[in-house]
Amino acid sequence: MEQLPVEIIEKILVNRKISIEDVVHFSLTCHHFHNIVMNSNKIWKTKLFEKWPQFRSVLENKHIIFQHEIRYIYELKKRTRSMLEKMPPRFYKKYEISDSDLHEWSVILHEREEVYNYLVNDLMDIVNTEAAIKSIEVVPLSTPGNKTLQYYANKVLRYIRQLHLSKVWKSYISLPQPRQVLEIGAIFVAQWSQPNVEVSFDEITGKLDRIADEVKHALRLSHPTHSLFKTPPEEFELWRFENRTENRWNVPECRQLITVMREVLFQQMGFSGNNQAYYMPQNSFINEVLDKKQGLPITLAIVFEAVARRLGLRCEPISFPAHFLLRFCESSDPDSDWYYIDVFNGGQVVRKGACPHSRFSGSRDLFPVATAVQVVERMANNLEVSARQHAHPNGRITRLRSSLELLKLVNPRDISALVSLARVYMLHNMDTKSLEHFLLSQEFEVPEQAQRVVHMLRDYEAHHAHTVAGYDQVEAAQRTSNLQFAVGMVMQHLTLNYKCVIYDWDPVCLAAAEWQAQNNVDKLHLKDDQPFYNVLVEDGSHRYVAQENLRPTADTGSIHLNDDVGRHFSHFFETHYVPNAEKEKEYPADRKVRHMYYQKSVQDRYQL
Structure with a gap:
């Protein structure tokens, strides 16, 4: 094989079935092959893009040594995990981690331009790993699927994404007004609010392109002679990312196109307003709206405007005090007819005389067109209201x-x-x-x-002195004889029926007298003279519950969706959540209670 030309060896090694690890092992077989492999940028470039195709857009046109880049990516992975593993002892006692606590991650981002993409990819891999951990004991933080590692990876992911998006926002608002298209602002909001979801710019714009194509198809069936079909492709491409100052078509053709648009989006595709869960955050995320076809007036309006712009129509976003509509004027003549499109109500056309917000005047300038920045600000306000109502x-x-x-x-x-x-x-x-x-x-x-x-x-x-809770500050809690349950046990509330997991306890109620009065503690059978448990609830909250109101259950419900599970537990094992190292250190005696409960559950299953 040593007699083979270098080109043949390269051709063999770039085969998709050969991994980066295989290439490394091959290079170690002899000095001759080592020199070929180490000096072939083609091999390493091919292997890098095979393993991480998402990096192609970042690295494709750069003159770099790809073997060095792969080495850097793997070294960065090791550093990332090392830094993550140091976080639980530091932040175990902190409910929210300050940006200043994560400053070391911003230092890494400045090492080179591509680090952001590498870090996000690695953290997303950690967060989205669903490997089951089959151990009743505490496991190392590095174990794949460890919820504590995922909890802190999420914290870092949010931090570095928002650092990056802060720069993206400054670039966006520095664009000339015609280039500040609404869907870019909406994508920015979706990315900011969903740091552990990959909201791709290309994917969102591609979906809007496909909706526009559906409208074109429907228009061809009903109006095959429409001027739109004589328009060159390069003109359509310009409309994708530049706001229109006027409609491209004459009045009859504008009416035809708007009618078909309304039919396709609201009747065929089923876009509609979400009345049942108006302020759920998903209604403000353009990726969710495009998938589920439901949203708030503002996100539905952004979708409609984006499709209209791709088809040569100008729809003006109007931010009313209690609603959000699109205003459409069929010609550039200020005295021509115009109306509102109510995207939240099936694309209903609202004439200016029928709109309660236009009762003061027939003027088209009564309510100014909302800028892209104003639209994003309103979306942010909606998300604040949503967070207050649904948390x-x-x-x-x-x-x-x-x-x-x-x-x-x-x-x-x-x-x-x-x-x-x-x-x-x-x-x-x-x-x-x-x-x-x-x-x-x-x-x-x-x-x-x-x-x-x-x-x-x-x-x-x-x-308030800001102290960082260290690992050595976690003191072991002493169980008392009246404690029936343990940290990690899954429970059900006897009256409210929700599922929860215990993450903390007190031998007696330590809540303030005001809280006890508000929650009718004096009406309990044992009043405040009984253990009270801090629990994570399946609705995302945490609560303080009397022992007499809890009972063990095998039904975990939706507890796994509570984002704070990973702060206290590494994984779920058959009947209970297993504490992480910090929690285990704080409640060491609870291990015996959990194990006894597990053994009893196993015996009960065998008897059945």
């Missing part, structure tokens, strides 16, 4: 924090949002210095309000 008061706060940080980016002078964000930081003992610096660096129109927030933050800083 349990004592549940996870990450969605609210994320929406407020989005508002801070989109409208840095929104004092109300900044005050709310400051309160979130203070409530969860987070570092407020970055917000303080931000307020002092802004040129607010109402500086006295900004100064008031700064004073509030400084007062908080003066009275």
Whole structure:
């Protein structure tokens, strides 16, 4: 084989069935093959794009040594896992991790331009691993499928995505107005709010292209002589990413196209407003709206406008105080007929005289066209409302924090949002210095309000020392004889019927008297003189529950969807959740109780 030409050896090694590991092993067989492999950029480039095709757009046209790039990617993976494994001891006692706590990740991002893509890909692999862990004991953090590793990977993923998207936003708003198309803003919101979901720009725009093609097909059947079919492809391509200043067609052809559009989107494809769950966050995410064909007025309007623009029509987004419509004028003549399209209600046409928001005047300029920035800001406001309505008061706060940080980016002078964000930081003992610096660096129109927030933050800083919980600060809890259950056991509430998992307990109720009065603790059989358990509930919340209100259950319900499961547990094993190393250190005696419960469950199954 040593006599084979280099070209033949390269051709063999670039075969898809040969992995990077195979190439490395082959190179170790002798010096001759080692030199061929190490000096062949073709082999390493082929192998890199076979293993990570998503990196092709980032690296394709770069003059790099691909073997070095592969080595860097693997070394970065090791560093990523090493850094993640140091996080649980540091942050076990912290409910929310401050951006300042994650600063070391931003340092890595500056090493080279491609690091962001490499990190996101690696963290997404960790987060989306569904490997089952079949062990009743505590497992190492590095075990594939470990929920604690996934929990912290999610935290880092959110941080680095939003760092990157902050730069994307600045680039977007620096574009000339005609280039600030609405779907790009909507994609930005979806990416910001769903850091562990791959919302691809190409995928979203491709779906909008396909809807436009469906409209063209329907138009050809009903109006085959429409001028649209004489338009060159390059003109359609220009319309994809540039806002229109006027319609491309005459009035009759505009009417034909709008009619077909409404039929295709609302009758054939079934796009509609989601009345049953209006403020669910998914209604604000364009990827979800395109998949499920349901959304808020604003996201449905963005879809409709994007398709209309691809077909040479101009639809103007109008942000009414309590609704969001598209205004359509059939010609550029200011005195010509115009109307609203209500995308939330099946594309219903609302004439200007029939619209309650136009009762003051027939003028087309009564409500100005919403800019792309204003549309994104309204979407962020919707997400804040959604987070407040659909997050349990004592549940996870990450969605609210994320929406407020989005508002801070989109409208840095929104004092109300900044005050709310400051309160979130203070409530969860987070570092407020970055917000303080931000307020002092802004040129607010109402500086006295900004100064008031700064004073509030400084007062908080003066009275709250920020300590990072270390591993050695976790003290072992001592079980008492009245404790029946253990950390990790899956329970059902006897009256409210929800499923939950215990992650903490107190031998007696330690809640404040006001909380006890509000929750009728005095009406319990044993009142406050019984164990109370902190539990993670399947609705995403955490609650404090009396022992007499809980019973073990084999039904885990939707507990796995609670984002905080990984903060306390590494995996689920048959009957219960297994604590991670930090939780096990805090509740070592609970292991025996869990094991006894597991053994009893096994015996009961055999008896059946």
